[in-house]
Amino acid sequence: MAQTPSLAEESGSTPFSSSQSITLRIARYNPQHDSAKSFMEFQVPYEKWTTVLEAILEVKKHFDHSVAVRYSCRQATCGSCGMIINGKPRLACFTKISELNSNVITVEPMNNFPIIRDLAVKFERLFDTHHKIKPYLIRDDTEITTNTKEFLQSPEELEQYIQFSNCIKCGLCNSACPTMATDSSFVGPQALAQAYRYVADSRDKGKDNRLKIIDDSHGIWRCHFAGSCSQVCPKGVDPAMGIQLLRGYMLGFRS
Amino acid sequence: MRESIIMKIHYGTALAAVALVAVHILMRLTQGFAESLEYDSVITNYKFLPYAGMLEIILILLSIHGFNGLRVILLELKQGKTYEKAVSYGCVVAMIALIGYGTRTIIMVNTGMT
């Protein structure tokens, strides 16, 4: 009688043939029946180029397929794989094991996000706040109608906001922000950086509208210059600077 | 009130307080620290109206700044409609009470009620 193959045989691939290995500690938590987070440890072989995401996928493939993790692009583009790696919010697909200089790697779900299971967290709040600041060009005319030109922009005008348009909505900044930790209504660094991205766009006419939205008792003024958002952003967005530039408009230093 | 107006007041009161507290400290350097706190000396200072007026202004500036700061801390600590209303009104009431109490002291000294 044919035997059911084990997961490892079924997948047809073997673990990395490396002599080096690390201990990967994965936070396990299912809010439906666990009262607290616990950790499972796995010995995972790795190469110089192995990323933390690949190590987690190795664990899923060969040791425990029930580990919950969200990922898609594996190239720091989709913003799905944010997690706390050795204490710091990072993208798992953009963090190499070799760069962490540690034999033990601990992965936990992002802070300031509700946990779905293990490493997967809910993004509703981030999407809501992102949506709230109207992340699109606001103006009466459109370049889609016939016989109109596209909206031109000089390199200098592009320079004003291009850095902020690199945001992939990974949520690492919101995870690092100390205000996000206690203020459940705070709009957060991700949405504020995007508010700046559109306000500073020369094609946009929605500045007053957007500034009004973030000028709220849980809006832009609840940022206290910790700067941790900019420290952890994997795309160089620098939300902390965007927030200060937005404050410049609101305090009358910029127009 | 718009949050940006409140925060402009918050930063403005802080800056003004830095200037006036500097004057306050310089005035206190005109005599020894212990001497400065003696009963007669305190009464004399309060009776010197320009100086008492400045102390009153510092009291108002720092009460506004301090209680607004407290409001901010409390709003970030916990959220909820009723709670946030209570915090905002509570801070305004406490601010007015503190200013009233300090002003009362200055008035009492100057009307000879001491």
Ligand code: HEM
């Ligand atoms: C005169 C010197 C002072 C300056 C320049 C100053 C400046 C500031 C600034 C800029 C903030 C906003 C910080 C932020 O948003 O993160 C702040 C907050 C605050 N201040 Fe002051 N302040 C001064 C004195 C005081 C005094 C004497 C008190 C107490 C009565 C006080 C109580 C507060 C509180 C409770 C906060 C809120 C905490 C916070 O936002 O971090 N400040 N101050």
Ligand code: SF4
């Ligand atoms: S600003 Fe940076 S850290 Fe924040 S969501 Fe965008 S890409 Fe991620």
Ligand code: FES
């Ligand atoms: S998997 Fe897309 S950003 Fe990491």
